[in-house]
Amino acid sequence: MSQFQIQSERLKLRNLHYWVTFGGSSGILISSVALFQLALTLTGLSVVAAGFSVYILRTLIGLGRKGWVVAYTIIVGIPFLLALVLSQSEVLGIAIWFFPLVMFYFYCWILRYSITEWLSDLGDEKAFELGEKNEKPYQDILKRFQ
Numbered sequence: 001m002s003q004f005q006i007q008s009e010r011l012k013l014r015n016l017h018y019w020v021t022f023g024g025s026s027g028i029l030i031s032s033v034a035l036f037q038l039a040l041t042l043t044g045l046s047v048v049a050a051g052f053s054v055y056i057l058r059t060l061i062g063l064g065r066k067g068w069v070v071a072y073t074i075i076v077g078i079p080f081l082l083a084l085v086l087s088q089s090e091v092l093g094i095a096i097w098f099f100p101l102v103m104f105y106f107y108c109w110i111l112r113y114s115i116t117e118w119l120s121d122l123g124d125e126k127a128f129e130l131g132e133k134n135e136k137p138y139q140d141i142l143k144r145f146q
Helices: 003-034 039-061 067-087 093-121 139-144
Strands: none
Touching: 003 039, 003 093, 039 067, 039 093, 067 093
16 A cells, blocks of 8 residues: 555544544434424434435445445444334334434444544554553653663
8 A cells, every 4th residue: 555545544534533523422412302302303313414424434435444334234224224114103203213323323433443443553643642542651752762
């Protein structure tokens, strides 16, 4: 892999990590159901998830992470299709749409940690800033004195 391709992949991963972190933190909006109408909250979360899904899938396909696209289909796509079919029932109604949204934000949470690993595999020195825990914070300082 050339230096340009590595830099391009790092940039894509950093951008995806930023948006997954932002998208994942918007999962807190699920708790806003107590403050706002249920339908309004679900609509807002669904619009964010739908728009962000396009970005996630486009980026993962561009990076060649086909396994993550398949995982998205299983974790998010199948519950969405089930909710689409089951929402026709008046008994379940609007409450059935919570499960696909929870699964979407769960997928974003898992993806966020995987992106940090991918960046560290590329030798990205900013992986620590993106959430990687450094077990030896003074390691760089000690290397200078050796």
